[in-house]
Amino acid sequence: MPGVMVGEIGKKLGQNGIDNGFAMFHQVRIPRQNLLNRLGDVTPEGTYVSSFKDARQRFGMSLRSLSGGRVFIMTMSAVNLKLAVSIAIRFSATRRQFGPEDGEEVPVLEFPMQxxxxxxxLAATYALDHFxxxxxxDLVQQQRGLQGSSQSAWQVRGGAQVPAASSV
Known part of the structure; x- marks a missing residue:
């Protein structure tokens, strides 16, 4: 289809089972009734209007929809890292090798290089899990604030901070 480009993002470290892609539109006409216009709209005259006066606040609201997916991917990465590190440490603790000639072999985990x-x-696992x-x-608090009638200053600022932190 002219003006439409569809592609695949590719492999993601540790998350290759998740298939992500993208769609780009260039000079494609979309009927107004088919627009995804939760944060803004286009008038019949072709003018873009938004309920947000501040561009940064509008940008933060746009990024909020991506934050949940990013936080989920990071959480799953932490789970995978916990599993991998615990398997490696348990194996190293049970695998015995190279003991004194007259004695018992030593667990591999006893060696300083291991x-x-x-x-x-292990330290990175704890840090990533805590983060x-x-x-x-933070994301749950953001979502709760969005469902309420008034937003605190933290929730408004956090609209841009949560996506920024989740993309680190």
Missing amino acids: QWRLLPY SRSLCM
Whole structure:
């Protein structure tokens, strides 16, 4: 179809089972009744109008719809990292190798090089888990605020902060 480009985003580290793509439209006419116009609209004269006076606030509202998906991907990455690190550490603790000639073999986890390799990932797992939980709670507070009649200054600012933090 002329003016329409569809593509695939490609592989995502640790999330290859999730299929993401994109659609781009260039000089494509769409009937006004088919517009996705929750945040703004186009008048019959062709003028764009929005209920938001501040462009930054409108941009933050636009990004909110993407935040849930990003937070979910980050949370699933934390879950996968927890599983991988726990498997690696348990295996290293049970696998025995190279003991004294007259004694028992030593668990691989006792070797400093193995600890040097695994323990930073264990620390990163705790950090990512804490960050993803915190960001998830921030997102829940944002969504609750959107359902209420009034928004606090934190909720207005957070509309741009949650997406920014989830794309790190």
